[in-house]
Amino acid sequence: MPDGHVDLDAEHIGDLDEYEGALAGLSRREFLTYCTGVAATLGLSPAFGVKIANAAVAAPRPTVIWLSGQACTGCTESLLRTHHPSLETLILDTISLDYNETLMTGSGHQAENWKQQAMKDNWGKYLMVTDGSIPTKDGGVYCKVASKTYKDAVLECAKGAAAVISMGSCSSWGGWPSTGVNPTGAVGLNEIIKDKPVVSVPGCPPNPYNFLSLVLHFVAFGKLPELDDKMRPKFAYGRLIHENCERRPHFDAGRFAMEFGDYGHRQGYCLYKLGCKGPETYANCPSVGFNDVGQGTWPVGTGHPCFGCTEKGVGFTKGIHELASLKSVAPPNSYPAVAVDKGEGMSAGAAAVVAGIAGAAVGAGAVISSRLGKQDAKTESSSTAAE
Amino acid sequence: MSSQAHEHQPLGGRVLTLPFLICAALVAVAGVILFQRYTQGLAAASNLNDGYPWGIWVAIDVVIGSAFGCAGYVIALLCYILNRGEYHPLVRPAVLASLFGYGLAGLAVLVDLGRYWNFYHMMLPWYAQPNSVMLEVGLCVATYTLVLVVEFAPAFLERFGIEGLRAKLNKVLWVFIALGVLLPTMHQSSLGTMMVIVGHKLSPLWQSQMLPVFFLLTAILMGFAIVVWESVMASLNFRRPMETPVLSKLAGLMLVVASLFVVLRFVDLIVRGQIGQIFGGPQSGWFVVEMVLMISGLALLIPKANRNRSRALFLSASLLLAAGILYRLNVYLIGFTPAVGPWHYFPSVKEIMVTVGVFALEIALYLLFVKKLPVMHAVHPEHG
Amino acid sequence: MSKNMMSKNMMSKNETSVSRRGFLRNAVKGSAAAAAAACTTMVAAPPEANALVRPPKPLPPDAVGLLYDSTLCIGCKACVTACKEVNHMPPDVGPAQQGWNAGGGDKPIYDSPVELSARTLNVIKAYSHGTGATKDAAENGFAFIKRQCLHCADPSCVSVCPVSAMTKDTRTGIVNHDPSACIGCRYCVLSCPFGVPKYDYNDAFGEIKKCQLCKQQLAKNELPGCADVCPTGATLFGRTEDLKAEAKRRTALKVGEHAHFPRGDIAGKVGGPRDGHEKLVEAAYQPHIYGEKELGGTQCLAVSAVPFDKLNLPTNVPENGYPTLSEGIQHTLYAGMIAPATVFAGLAYLAHRNTKNHTDE
Numbered sequence A: 001m002p003d004g005h006v007d008l009d010a011e012h013i014g015d016l017d018e019y020e021g022a023l024a025g026l027s028r029r030e031f032l033t034y035c036t037g038v039a040a041t042l043g044l045s046p047a048f049g050v051k052i053a054n055a056a057v058a059a060p061r062p063t064v065i066w067l068s069g070q071a072c073t074g075c076t077e078s079l080l081r082t083h084h085p086s087l088e089t090l091i092l093d094t095i096s097l098d099y100n101e102t103l104m105t106g107s108g109h110q111a112e113n114w115k116q117q118a119m120k121d122n123w124g125k126y127l128m129v130t131d132g133s134i135p136t137k138d139g140g141v142y143c144k145v146a147s148k149t150y151k152d153a154v155l156e157c158a159k160g161a162a163a164v165i166s167m168g169s170c171s172s173w174g175g176w177p178s179t180g181v182n183p184t185g186a187v188g189l190n191e192i193i194k195d196k197p198v199v200s201v202p203g204c205p206p207n208p209y210n211f212l213s214l215v216l217h218f219v220a221f222g223k224l225p226e227l228d229d230k231m232r233p234k235f236a237y238g239r240l241i242h243e244n245c246e247r248r249p250h251f252d253a254g255r256f257a258m259e260f261g262d263y264g265h266r267q268g269y270c271l272y273k274l275g276c277k278g279p280e281t282y283a284n285c286p287s288v289g290f291n292d293v294g295q296g297t298w299p300v301g302t303g304h305p306c307f308g309c310t311e312k313g314v315g316f317t318k319g320i321h322e323l324a325s326l327k328s329v330a331p332p333n334s335y336p337a338v339a340v341d342k343g344e345g346m347s348a349g350a351a352a353v354v355a356g357i358a359g360a361a362v363g364a365g366a367v368i369s370s371r372l373g374k375q376d377a378k379t380e381s382s383s384t385a386a387e
Numbered sequence B: 001m002s003s004q005a006h007e008h009q010p011l012g013g014r015v016l017t018l019p020f021l022i023c024a025a026l027v028a029v030a031g032v033i034l035f036q037r038y039t040q041g042l043a044a045a046s047n048l049n050d051g052y053p054w055g056i057w058v059a060i061d062v063v064i065g066s067a068f069g070c071a072g073y074v075i076a077l078l079c080y081i082l083n084r085g086e087y088h089p090l091v092r093p094a095v096l097a098s099l100f101g102y103g104l105a106g107l108a109v110l111v112d113l114g115r116y117w118n119f120y121h122m123m124l125p126w127y128a129q130p131n132s133v134m135l136e137v138g139l140c141v142a143t144y145t146l147v148l149v150v151e152f153a154p155a156f157l158e159r160f161g162i163e164g165l166r167a168k169l170n171k172v173l174w175v176f177i178a179l180g181v182l183l184p185t186m187h188q189s190s191l192g193t194m195m196v197i198v199g200h201k202l203s204p205l206w207q208s209q210m211l212p213v214f215f216l217l218t219a220i221l222m223g224f225a226i227v228v229w230e231s232v233m234a235s236l237n238f239r240r241p242m243e244t245p246v247l248s249k250l251a252g253l254m255l256v257v258a259s260l261f262v263v264l265r266f267v268d269l270i271v272r273g274q275i276g277q278i279f280g281g282p283q284s285g286w287f288v289v290e291m292v293l294m295i296s297g298l299a300l301l302i303p304k305a306n307r308n309r310s311r312a313l314f315l316s317a318s319l320l321l322a323a324g325i326l327y328r329l330n331v332y333l334i335g336f337t338p339a340v341g342p343w344h345y346f347p348s349v350k351e352i353m354v355t356v357g358v359f360a361l362e363i364a365l366y367l368l369f370v371k372k373l374p375v376m377h378a379v380h381p382e383h384g
Numbered sequence C: 001m002s003k004n005m006m007s008k009n010m011m012s013k014n015e016t017s018v019s020r021r022g023f024l025r026n027a028v029k030g031s032a033a034a035a036a037a038a039c040t041t042m043v044a045a046p047p048e049a050n051a052l053v054r055p056p057k058p059l060p061p062d063a064v065g066l067l068y069d070s071t072l073c074i075g076c077k078a079c080v081t082a083c084k085e086v087n088h089m090p091p092d093v094g095p096a097q098q099g100w101n102a103g104g105g106d107k108p109i110y111d112s113p114v115e116l117s118a119r120t121l122n123v124i125k126a127y128s129h130g131t132g133a134t135k136d137a138a139e140n141g142f143a144f145i146k147r148q149c150l151h152c153a154d155p156s157c158v159s160v161c162p163v164s165a166m167t168k169d170t171r172t173g174i175v176n177h178d179p180s181a182c183i184g185c186r187y188c189v190l191s192c193p194f195g196v197p198k199y200d201y202n203d204a205f206g207e208i209k210k211c212q213l214c215k216q217q218l219a220k221n222e223l224p225g226c227a228d229v230c231p232t233g234a235t236l237f238g239r240t241e242d243l244k245a246e247a248k249r250r251t252a253l254k255v256g257e258h259a260h261f262p263r264g265d266i267a268g269k270v271g272g273p274r275d276g277h278e279k280l281v282e283a284a285y286q287p288h289i290y291g292e293k294e295l296g297g298t299q300c301l302a303v304s305a306v307p308f309d310k311l312n313l314p315t316n317v318p319e320n321g322y323p324t325l326s327e328g329i330q331h332t333l334y335a336g337m338i339a340p341a342t343v344f345a346g347l348a349y350l351a352h353r354n355t356k357n358h359t360d361e
Helices: A028-041 A047-057 A074-079 A087-094 A108-121 A150-159 A168-173 A208-221 A248-252 A348-386 B018-040 B056-068 B071-081 B085-112 B116-123 B133-159 B163-193 B196-201 B211-237 B244-271 B284-301 B304-308 B310-334 B349-372 C008-044 C078-086 C095-101 C156-160 C187-191 C215-219 C225-229 C240-251 C323-360
Strands: A063-068 A096-100 A126-131 A161-167 A198-201 A342-344 B343-345 C064-069 C123-128 C141-147 C166-168 C175-177 C235-239 C258-261 C277-280 C301-303
Touching: A028 A047, A028 A208, A047 A208, A063 A108, A063 A150, A074 A168, A074 A208, A096 A108, A126 A150, A126 A168, A150 A161, A161 A168, A161 A208, A168 A198, A198 A208, A348 B211, A348 B310, A348 B349, B018 B349, B056 B085, B056 B163, B056 B211, B056 B310, B056 B349, B071 B085, B071 B133, B071 B163, B071 B211, B071 C323, B085 B116, B085 B133, B085 B211, B085 B244, B085 B349, B116 B133, B133 B163, B133 C323, B163 B211, B163 C323, B196 C156, B196 C187, B196 C323, B211 B244, B211 B310, B244 B284, B244 B304, B244 B310, B284 B304, B284 B310, B304 B310, C064 C240, C078 C123, C078 C225, C156 C166, C156 C187, C156 C323, C225 C235, C235 C240, C240 C301
Parallel strands: A063 A096, A063 A126, A126 A161, A161 A198, A342 B343, C064 C301
Antiparallel strands: C064 C235, C123 C141, C166 C175, C258 C277
């Protein structure tokens, strides 16, 4: 459709109608609306929603193996809190989540065997997702599953993965386990897996829709979305929080909350002075929000300064009330350059007037001097004649 | 006394000639623009801005206009102080030109002043700020304009036959003549000192502690050149014989002053170590033009025979006048780069028309005065 | 032939004119040589030996000012807003915003000054180079600079003002402007080496405007607007001597060091004590305090990680203010008006003698 809208009912979608249970109790329209929403998160046109829907119901579903290291399980918990539709139904049916320590029903040898089997069956094709950091100190003994260090498990799994995604800040760059003295030598996944790109979805927890969108992009297009230099999807981490913050006008106007609960804080003033790290943190929190309960449900929205959880070197590193240092200024034209052109130059009219005056002066000079020349000649000839 | 009464006479003739009417029209145009300036502010009539707070209304109307007005100064200096009586025929027209030059420079100041209604504060001692070069210039120019009125008063008194007062005035005229020489010396040099304080904003080609000396020299030079010009124009337009013998003596002095200017200019540049700026400094082109005008003007006067040729005299005077104009324009506008730029300035059409109007008024009044008052030296009938 | 028309007076003097001319010529030659010599001594002599240079002025005893730290500035422009409010200044519209922001005349919807003006006493400007990615980096970076009156120790604007409208407080050193005295000649605008005083060209009764360090606030023991609201202490108020010491401490800081940065008044007196904050030094300071030596020193200082010429401040300037030069000339020529009086006496004598000759004829 020329305007980018798709008549959702008219499109033929794969085996959707035959695929029993795929929609998890959703109507066909509701499912398509969801996929279109995913497309919007990705910054794609609504027409891609259909493509995503097609990919989501295509069989066989891509296998996802999810490993957890030193983490609080917050990442998984936050994934469970997506509500349109409820994530667990969709994710279990859209993708084949073959191993996840928090969500799987099996345990012990059964679970471990299932993981090994899934890896073997889908070698080179499965998606590997991890949350939690990897301890490296003392041979990595601080985190073991099935008597294997987490580091070894990660390396083993990564070998056969088509793509590797690190979910959350711990997995992306070490997160809170790496903070301070870092007793376990916790590092991010990208420091262990060097031979494959590790796509990173940092945050504590990251917004689940960023993860969902990333996965569905991969499923739909067979490739990863555009990434920044820290391997984060640009659709989610392309802009500073500061750029989309609803409190930005207060910053621009110089209205700051000075302490928690003061007049400015109650009026919704900018939280910069309380240590908000929005100006140095890249994430889409202000525009996407959390928990599907409407606008304003994110830390700054509820009155707490952003502490920079997505940003290595900021979250868990800088003091919560330490002032942010500026990463960039946006919109860039809101500051006058140190050397702005000022004043009026020459106008065509003024140039013409000046040229006219100069021409008239030179012309008059020429006329006068020629008349004087004649007069001189006359004088000189008459004086010679007199002699 | 009676002999003097016949020394000068009104030229007579029609007042409403074409040149006069053209000038009057230009003055009317300027008047309309000035109405805008006084009702809507300076920006409505000019391109003046905070980078170039002084535009052509200062640089041309005041700084260059007052140099045009130096004719009376140099002639009074020659005639009364150096006692060169032969220049006497030139005194009255020169004083008249000065009166208009200065009077209209004063008028232009009132156009340019942002808070003109406070102008009289310059005269009140409790406002005075003695460090200000501007104060000195302002007071000097104002006083000098009054002095010029007194110096020109004999022509009025003669015309209207108030001989008693004229005799009394003649007794004390020497005081005013002395002032008429002292004051321009002071304020013309101070016009140069005025730009010393802008420091690095004025290109090193012009910025110097010698600015007052150069401004004094250009004032004298332009005064001489204006006398020559005026005399030539008068003889052409009013069909009077040329005053060539007197002018040729003036030409010698012009040569001396112009040479002194050029030599000092280069000495100053060398001593300050800025001589290299001539080659490819940002504003060097204008320096070269200024120097070419000045040197070609004085070169024309080097052959003695040329000093008796009215065309060579006229050309030389024009070139030296142009050189003086350009020097002053360079110091006040072209060589000036505002701080924290880039700033741009070029006069707007309206701004130029105001300046044209001021000069047109000067010419119109001059034409009127020489026709109605005994300004010009009497020409004996056999030469008429 | 035209000789006939000359006065007899001239004819009678013809005999003497040769010697007179010779005298005149010699006089001119002599004065040329003297002038050349004077020129040489004038411009070549070292400042302390140069009679045409007035000694520089020291800072007043209780000089106060601001320290602007470009590395602390986050470009929030709270100072710009506060300055407008405290000084009751109207919004200003930059040339790029004229199209949409003019609001149909005098009521712009958004204050967007690009430079100091008669409507803006304080403005934050940004330096930007290449990708503009890194704060306080000259290469591919950006940096802020605050523009306002620096309150010179030896201000040009005060030196040039003919009617004492621009004055420097003898105690605090604040440069004040009194519009009721001002004649609007704009010599202060022309002379200021930092381009600070501004005139309103769009007003038929325009005034000169410049920062006066919120003297009305200081009188109430409150901080100047900009220092009051600055969230990072990038604009710090205090006695100039204290600020100079603080600036020296900062320029000595190393990258990676944690340092304490005060807010408000450095002495904690004006506007009451305020908390400072700890911050990592992320960019190396330039080893230069802007305003410490420039043109005789200024009461408002600046430190930065980006060279000051990149921030479009005049850098290649002498250590003494320009008034030392112009006032030097004026004080030499017009000291006690002795020289003009002497010259006048001489001129009057000659004029008296010579006019008498003329009327005698």
